[in-house]
Amino acid sequence: MSMHPAVTKTTLCMVSTSVLSVQTPNMQPLGAPETDLSKILYKFMTPYILAAWNQALSNANLINSYPNLVHNLSFSSSIGNPPPINFTFIPDNLPSTKIQPEYIMNLINEEVATGCMDGPFTIEEAQFIYGGHF
Numbered sequence: 001m002s003m004h005p006a007v008t009k010t011t012l013c014m015v016s017t018s019v020l021s022v023q024t025p026n027m028q029p030l031g032a033p034e035t036d037l038s039k040i041l042y043k044f045m046t047p048y049i050l051a052a053w054n055q056a057l058s059n060a061n062l063i064n065s066y067p068n069l070v071h072n073l074s075f076s077s078s079i080g081n082p083p084p085i086n087f088t089f090i091p092d093n094l095p096s097t098k099i100q101p102e103y104i105m106n107l108i109n110e111e112v113a114t115g116c117m118d119g120p121f122t123i124e125e126a127q128f129i130y131g132g133h134f
Helices: 050-059 069-075 103-115 124-130
Strands: none
Touching: 050 069
């Protein structure tokens, strides 16, 4: 990407008007949207078009062979009843995150802004979301 300004010929199309003063409107800062921590755990994002998967399985007479596929794509697959977790474990980040930390933070912020990811959360908030240790 070039950092040089483009040279273009401009034509003024407005009349110059003198103004003694202009008052800047007082704008109250907008409040940041809050995250309902009780709903974070069951927020599902999928890149799949679920109606198309259902139609494709139906067209191919495969719904009986894969009866839970569309449900599992929608709500994730069941992993059974795992044993209770008795402590919180947070592993260190990969060493590669320290190479370009600004890039990593920008990537995370983009994911949060688009709604593909939530957070960041404190340990206490994460324990609330998961109902205990994680």
